[in-house]
Amino acid sequence: MGDSEEIESISPYGPARSTVKGNPLSKEEIEKYNDFFKASLYLALGMIYLRDNPLLRQPLELKHVKARLLGHFGSAPGQIFTYMHFNRLIKKYDLDAIYISGPGHGAPAVLSQAYLEGTYSEVYPDKSEDEDGMQRFFKDFSFPGGIGSHATPETPGSIHEGGELGYSISHAFGAVFDHPSLIALTVVGDGEAETGPLATAWHSTKFLNPITDGAVLPVLHLNGYKINNPTILARISHKELESLFIGYGWQPYFVEGDDIESMHQALAATLERCVVEIKKYQKEARDSGKALRPRWPLVVLRTPKGWTAPRKVDNKFLEGFWRSHQVPITDVRENPKHLELLESWMRSYEPDRLFKDARISKELKEALCPTGSRRMSANPVANGGTIKKPLKMPNFRDYAIKVDKPGVTFDASMVNMSAYLRDVVALNMTSFRLFGPDETESNKLGKVYEAGKKVWMGEYFEEDKDGGNLAPAGRVMEMLSEHTCEGWLEGYILTGRHGLLNSYEPFIHVIDSMVNQHCKWIEKALEVEWRDKVASLNILLTAVVWRQDHNGFTHQDPGFLDVVANKSPEVVRIYLPPDGNCLLSVMDHCFRSSNYVNVIVSDKQEHLQYLSMEEAVVHCTKGIGIWPQFSSDAGEEPDLVMASCGDIPTHESLAAIDLLLRHFPELKIRCVNVVDLFKLISHIDHPHGLTDREWVGLFTADKPIIFNFHSYPWLVHRLTYKRPGSINLHVRGYKEKGNIDTPLELAIRNQTDRFSLAMDAIDRMPHLHNRGSAAREALHNEQIRARNEAYETGIDPPFLKNWTWQENVTKAKKA
């Protein structure tokens, strides 16, 4: 099958076994790599253990050891080994590269390299390249108020924290799209490789164009163990392992063993082969203009977990077993023998010689490390804000829906917006992409294909010409994996570009945890002085709950907003534009913003349109407002506030106003609409929040409020429980009541239909007395008639759709 058939053993021990043969390093070079490896490992242990005596200039004593031992050693040796050998190729070929650390808690590896390369001291001058600096560098690691054990935003060169596992490969691909010179060297832990998101992200090669994109060089690190278990990929046969990656579309090159000298040669030769192949494929494609999908190279690096640690401690396996996962010797504070063992282990890395002047020798550094921005820890790509250019924006007003008669014009907001989106794509052909899990066309955004087709590097069939919209070079990225789409988009944004993810609303929960983690990243990044702000991560949700009546209960879940609303107000924004012009205004605002996660909820079907473009801009800028044209209170204190948030809930709320005025033409009803959800919360808790005074100005302090909401109703309560008059606030929304329904029936189940809203309002106005009861009954009968018609025919009565608001409002105003 391939070169690796000769390799039988799946042990991490022994002299190097590798697919690529060759001894590219001289004896002298090997010595240098040995020294650098030792220096790096010393730093990794120092971070975990020492709070003082960083160079072991004195005998190691308890007082030098941290009171609480934290950090992970297990994957550090393999990662360091990879990093430093790739540096050789950066220097030799002048490569533009970043390093992505997939294994969990891999910070000791990357921090040690950033420190040795000098980047760390440059961005954090107190962590200087001297004894004091090293002491602070050690002490701050996993120490209160210090830095994390992951490749957090504080880590120079990092775009991937790896706190939650699974996204290294999709992040790496996101980084290299439209960065044709970039190589993302990506170490994937064999634990991480078991996650679903990682397991499918290998297929990203079917979306990578060798002409316009850079390359990802994955190093699958068969470290052998997770926290407390062997890893699957380290315990299957060579044949299976090789087959798996050939199946995924990669050419795996194996490097296995623990004999350091031969491993130096093997990894050096292998990485070089990979770089040469990458450059060859890119050159072929770029010279010929033909974008093919080669079998991109991938390294399988098998080394013992905790490589170079003592093999056994107290007759229990440490190196090459899961015991070396975290702090390798845990009881040095309690066990003097183990403290001694630690000291002798650390001294085996020769700190005296290697850090003679409290830093590695200039000669060693110059020989092995790239300089300036060629250092992977200093590549500006990994500080995307610094290289980000603003999007070139069409004027969104040019795409306005003409609303001659507010509440009469029918149009599809999403289809209309897609023309604007198409032109955003067209104006930013190398810095904006649209992502989606096979739903872009279904979500009515197909017009974007006029500017950029769907990237496809798989085989082509005859049928594709019949509206397939596929091309090797495109701007739309579609794979049926929300995880991969989100990971690509995050990687793309974090390296200085812009994008939008579109998804069905119910299945966006698939990436709850990824969005959580991205929120955390951008929030922390705000605290890191040297990081510039990146573009916002924009998520457009459509195929919303209220039009998932026919797909049923599984497709009804608007709860992503709850997940997002739990994140820091510094970074999250939620918009529910009520119509097409508001959608345009909101999209424009989101695309121009930085460092947020913007969630936009908008249905994809045809709906009534309410606001002219100028009105929409005013409304969206305020984020919340009274709609006088739909109100009958004429600026006076109203009897009732009918509020809404979300396009479909707004439609029903306006219809309810109409129904109420039909029965009670004298009623003073105020119509309030919310676009920006965080207007509801106090300005103390969110920068967008209203003051209580502003709140009362809109909602009154004592009048009943019937609030029709897009999502779960209690989200509004959680945002408003402190508000004056919150006791009068009656929120309707999705209450997890669904089945195979029509839109009306689904709304009735959840009491968000016009009839229920109007009845609800009547119930809150006891002063209507008998007239109220009579109207209530009439409304109820009307509701039942409409519902029965739907059950008979399978579709809602047309009057529900064609209802127009103005008649009774106008009458009421005249009266």
Next chain:
Amino acid sequence: MGDSEEIESISPYGPARSTVKGNPLSKEEIEKYNDFFKASLYLALGMIYLRDNPLLRQPLELKHVKARLLGHFGSAPGQIFTYMHFNRLIKKYDLDAIYISGPGHGAPAVLSQAYLEGTYSEVYPDKSEDEDGMQRFFKDFSFPGGIGSHATPETPGSIHEGGELGYSISHAFGAVFDHPSLIALTVVGDGEAETGPLATAWHSTKFLNPITDGAVLPVLHLNGYKINNPTILARISHKELESLFIGYGWQPYFVEGDDIESMHQALAATLERCVVEIKKYQKEARDSGKALRPRWPLVVLRTPKGWTAPRKVDNKFLEGFWRSHQVPITDVRENPKHLELLESWMRSYEPDRLFKDARISKELKEALCPTGSRRMSANPVANGGTIKKPLKMPNFRDYAIKVDKPGVTFDASMVNMSAYLRDVVALNMTSFRLFGPDETESNKLGKVYEAGKKVWMGEYFEEDKDGGNLAPAGRVMEMLSEHTCEGWLEGYILTGRHGLLNSYEPFIHVIDSMVNQHCKWIEKALEVEWRDKVASLNILLTAVVWRQDHNGFTHQDPGFLDVVANKSPEVVRIYLPPDGNCLLSVMDHCFRSSNYVNVIVSDKQEHLQYLSMEEAVVHCTKGIGIWPQFSSDAGEEPDLVMASCGDIPTHESLAAIDLLLRHFPELKIRCVNVVDLFKLISHIDHPHGLTDREWVGLFTADKPIIFNFHSYPWLVHRLTYKRPGSINLHVRGYKEKGNIDTPLELAIRNQTDRFSLAMDAIDRMPHLHNRGSAAREALHNEQIRARNEAYETGIDPPFLKNWTWQENVTKAKKA
């Protein structure tokens, strides 16, 4: 490399190409299969299109066609083909099998089979096997108030709805674990195959024991297209495809083409080969007692999407293209030619001949369909509640932590509970499993290995003997994929068994969407008369936010509770036991319950213990209660209520009471503790909810309440906004403020530490005047001292941990 090298084409067209050769079917049998295939396809189209004239006894007119056309045809032909050919083997080998329909919206396939097998009419007598029954069967499909286009709970034989894609394989494995005779025939859509959860679930073979478990026979259906895109796996080379599955550990057998007759032979021969291989591997293992991991067979079935539909309509591709994904001809209501086309297409399936008596002939049915519970649509395994046996339970009281001095005893609740869990395992060795993503040991549950080790069918190394706890037959399932663990557990439960998932709290968000979908399944199942209740899905969350201080911000997210709380009150339960005996009581309760998703949150570190076992049982049974032993109100109206929910928040709240009483010995403080979160909500909204009267009895109607909560504080507000006196409720919880901290510092950031709580309480009691200010300042200084000590040493001052509550409470009581 394998048999398939000879297959070059990746087109779905042409005579059958297959790995397995042979013509097992006679000409007569082929005719029968042709007839059955046509009858099934006719039903599939009937469901999508017809509301009347089900047998086309009259010419098709518009009035017979549904007003709204819904449903998906694309995957039905391939699924039907697979189902009916597997029936041959069920009959021949008397197999015990279920069918799992992976492709999205695959209901027309499975419903047609359930109807033809007679099961559908048995469970839904109005859908009888006659013209009227068929009319109702057609009309109800995707019709308001009817049945869904997925394999919903209403579908006999289904344990897998497939509304959200990605879980067919993990569900299938869950079903066959500990069901040694069962085969789960599992069709995987090539769209679904792109999802992360599915991509890693193929590795489940490393956890399947051929002696004690049944088998999964996957049929990867290369249908070629998703909604609007080609699929990745249908557009890679044969070599890659075959390698991929060999890499995953399967032996792929290819069956490809669209020529029906040769496809009958090829699929019949291939499925038979697979069944024979499965039986052979099982026999070898069971005879020898040696559980090896064979390369289990897998079928790759490549047929055109919408197979047998017109190849083109109006010169646009339909069959073999994404246009056949959903309703294949969409405009039959508007375009009379297309209505004609539909009619002639439907008649090509020969309804007149095949449904002569309005049902398929007895002869055909008997020849091809299994009977009774051998029908995949009637296998009781897929109605797990009917075969479920109650767990054999140890007496949880036997594992009580002895609490001599409440609030003084220090113990690890989780370690203690693990002995109980071990014995639950031991008593139910074929019907209970523990699942976890490599965290069981870290979560302090390692004692369970004494009863059942971790299932591992990968290679073994020497090191494994050194505490590896691996075995081919075990009871603990660990793979670093929350998705796979959850999918296994769901499959296991839905087929009549019991289990528990343990996970780090922050990363449970990875499976938000899966848990959502399971909640929806069990809620809908309650409405299906013939379904019996299954065991609850139990999720134990630990490594909680308040002890993720050192791992940092990425590891801090208690928001899973918000996601769960959005689901129907019929099915969700959330418990936060404050100590070890409460944890035991809660676990016991959850294991005995049915049809819930129970979420239990408990930290894994050592903590103070408060309640004796009998007190704990009383407290947990009530779910919420006053703790008089920690209160100084002596049953009178208090000045202040200090409430808490969650073990660590309880600890801090009690310490705050102590601090307050130190300063104000006369203060009447009431201590309220919440175990069952839904006690907080109104009894109108949740069956566990308190009445307002009960609420006031605990919390008062007008006194300040300082509520220390485990999760995001607004979750409590959303549950309680309607409560009397809710304006006095001040909730503290995680506010998304984190870093690398100590526990104290993390709590201070979020104002949940004892000092902040006590200061908070003082702020709500203006009547304390100057004494209040002085106490506040003292507390603040104490807080700063503690915090500075932590920053200096890296660990919190010991007094925080060893604090004991009773001194000041006792004093206060005496006074």
